[in-house]
Amino acid sequence: MTRLFNDPVAFKDDMVEGFVAAYGRYVRRVPGCSGVMRASGPVAGKVGVIVGGGSGHYPAFCGLVGRGFADGAVIGDIFTSPSAEQAYRVGKAVDSGAGVLFSFGNYAGDVINFGIAERRLRDEGIDSRTVLVTDDIASAPPEEEPSRRGIAGDFCVFKIAGAAAERGMPVDDVERVARKANARTRTLGAAFAGCTFPGRDEPLFTVDPARMELGLGIHGEPGVRTVDRLSAAGLAAALTDAVLAERPQGAVGRAAVILNGLGSTKYEELFVVWKDVLPKLTAAGVEVVTPEVGELVTSLDMAGCSLTLCWLDDELEELWNAPADTPAFRRGDLSGPTFRTPAAAAAAAERPLAEAAEIPAATEDSRRAAATVRECLGAMLAVVEDNERALGELDAVAGDGDHGRGMVRGLRAARRAVEGPDLGAGETLRVAGAAWADNGGGTSGVLWGALLHALGDAVGDEDAPDLTTLAGGVAAGIVAITNLGKATAGDKTLLDALIPFQQALADADGDAIGPAWRDAAEVAANAAEATRDLAPKVGRARPLAERSVGTPDPGAVSLALCARAVAGILDPGGAV
């Protein structure tokens, strides 16, 4: 379990601060951001390779920033996507004019947040590309390879992309080799015990000591099926056979191989497994090229390991073997780390970020409505705090268990952001949404951010909002969420509560906001409960998706909780 922390909510920030303090010879923080970049700053004319995702995976992702590897890393809270704003800032800081490549594992929150960042950078004329890693063979069948999760194969794809960029390849080629590497990378893992979040006493999942989970994720999710525990040799055979069975078309004999430890399965155990992996691969005609046996993509202190094969051609082999020098990984002939002097630091490009937008003018009516919005945010925060653990437990059934914590973090930031300035109601909602997305991170942060932003646009800063405006704003929010998340009704997401809620608002009798909102909140609560019968379609390995049937969707539940809390403000005399 995670035992060393201060305020659990500040874990990531403390971690990044300590990391940069230890490895200032390699990295520095991107200004105004928890992301990191090379201490020496962007290299003129070189494509910037940016990796990232939630924290808890060290050395992925920040330990891989350095020459021959990544130029920057965007780091979210534990197992939580970083926000679009953070990804944008790292992209902006790392770009030297040759374009940037984002690469990360295929998870819904990362896809949405990095996607927004990529579009913003493109709008500013920076040539941005994205390569998702989809190496986990347990998470979907071969014919659905693009929907697979990214796990330890991240390391191979990032390494090859980083070497290509270091070699001076143009962005088209860096993207091409990264895609080729991912298309040839396959991983399968096994887990013996789950990990525990800082501040929690219980692991995200437990495993019968006589059994093990096959097809694990790297976010504390259990595996896709539970099997009897194997000896080291038995596990070596099981992993090797399964990964070899998915040898991609056109793959010849050579492969980069990783035997990855997840955190508390130690090097000695990995070597015992490797003893039987190597002869099995050799017997299958695989020439193993510069293997790595160790902790490369971890999951806090989860117990288990995974086997990755990245099938090489001449180009990929050269890039896999190319030198690299980062805090956590070194290979080959690069000269020593650059010790950054104060002068070099001052000279390093620290580009100005986008200017803060001007505060739009607001009427007295709208400013009064803004006070109500602030009250509503406070009520939402209170109910989410009360239910943080329960929401986390719902999420842990098939996910990473961070939903409650992400909601609390996002709402705290949202409320704090609107405490000071005297804004109209529309701007209050937009500012709250931006703060939520940036600080909540993950999928829920970016979706709630979009919902509040759309609602704010609809409400505006002139008139006090009426019921029609609210219903229209929520509808616009649904459109924004659908565009971002690629989910629709019935996919077991917050939309399954939000859509009925919007319909109830739109169909309400009379003009009074309070009773209409209260009735709609009850509709949302019933709808959230009904998600129990659904299976998620997006961003989950199918076997895990099935595991969640019988449990309501945590996103829908928290939406209903928030809707009810707001009803208490808008309709204080209504029935409870």
Place this chain on the structure above:
Amino acid sequence: MTRLFNDPVAFKDDMVEGFVAAYGRYVRRVPGCSGVMRASGPVAGKVGVIVGGGSGHYPAFCGLVGRGFADGAVIGDIFTSPSAEQAYRVGKAVDSGAGVLFSFGNYAGDVINFGIAERRLRDEGIDSRTVLVTDDIASAPPEEEPSRRGIAGDFCVFKIAGAAAERGMPVDDVERVARKANARTRTLGAAFAGCTFPGRDEPLFTVDPARMELGLGIHGEPGVRTVDRLSAAGLAAALTDAVLAERPQGAVGRAAVILNGLGSTKYEELFVVWKDVLPKLTAAGVEVVTPEVGELVTSLDMAGCSLTLCWLDDELEELWNAPADTPAFRRGDLSGPTFRTPAAAAAAAERPLAEAAEIPAATEDSRRAAATVRECLGAMLAVVEDNERALGELDAVAGDGDHGRGMVRGLRAARRAVEGPDLGAGETLRVAGAAWADNGGGTSGVLWGALLHALGDAVGDEDAPDLTTLAGGVAAGIVAITNLGKATAGDKTLLDALIPFQQALADADGDAIGPAWRDAAEVAANAAEATRDLAPKVGRARPLAERSVGTPDPGAVSLALCARAVAGILDPGGAV
């Protein structure tokens, strides 16, 4: 816990085989030995630096073999000293004529076994030196610094010695800088949970979740005192203050600093701690030189961390910062790993080891007595196997819990070694002793090996042994053990059972071996029980020594068990 293994007894061999298979570009096995050396072989004219100890500490010790660091590593079973034979073989393989330096943490078993190897190498004209690491400030007060244990400070001393040898310094200077580094190195650690041996279900110790152990060892021993658990910042302050309080005389501002993770305390947590360690050190006027935050000297999957300061002068700083390139650690400008070609492999020096001694001639009488010796070894093995777990539990009270396993391993090897050849009784005892010492490892292996060797010399290969011969042989064994282990009567070792046993044999009425042996075995059993009231004086941190009062010494208990088992063979009709 350790979950990935095949036969727990073969864990180390499987591990070394897998390690060499993964990192053949760096290392190869020393012939006929579980030790490893650089793949490129000894470097002519360069001092060979050999590190070692039990396994379970990766990257210590085998992960540190490579240019700029160690030339070879001797690896025992988990938390168990390697045998003298293994250390000798690695020393012999690594020497290029410039001499060798052994460096290892200060533990009784290592001191004895490496000491024997050093003397053998010297006898063969190889200039051998030893530098013990004694960095653990919790294990003895400052005035008893030479009796302190070696923990994560191993890494600093080995790194500096390795860099000195790589630079071409003569053996006098390599020894001098290693001693200087050790004299300036201080470590304190904290543990949250113990580790579990392969094949065991229970950890070596457990800690109340609200508390932590301060002053841990790296062999699964608990700390020297239990305190309330601290936040990351609180622990940073406690470790920093304690280590700074022992700033050695003459130490100026600079220090190499290690924040070491023990196994399942992850990098992210270490960075959170480092965030507060660095400013505290800076505020105390310490200039931190190229710190390392990570897993450098582990203890299987134990949870906890330690802080090490190695106070530098100009010479030590240059050596600390010097380049190195090993499977687990790299720094600076050395060119890439040498990929060993078959030709280079063939050319690499593989010196012949000492020839097998000729089998001495034996009489028929002595060969009949040898059959009895073999029966006795079988009975000893059976009783030790039956009591393996209980002996381990006795040992875990203040030690590393491996006594039972080490006895089983040693006795199995001893019995196997004498199965085939038709030897006399004396040679049977000597061969059994050599096999026990080489395979049992640790302290018990080398001491039992010496006892059997002395007994064999006394018994000889001509006459069937009589009681006087046996009593004299055991007396010679006591002398050998005392010379090796530096312990004496009352120090809570196997001597506290063996000395009364020998006296009872010597004082027995009549000439009959059987009844005399049986009576002496009962004396030994009572004496072993009486060790309950003693505190050990050798090779244990004092607070741990006190913890063991109330528990009999496992070495004395297993001696008594063996004596009784042998009585069952020599006096089959005797009272039980």
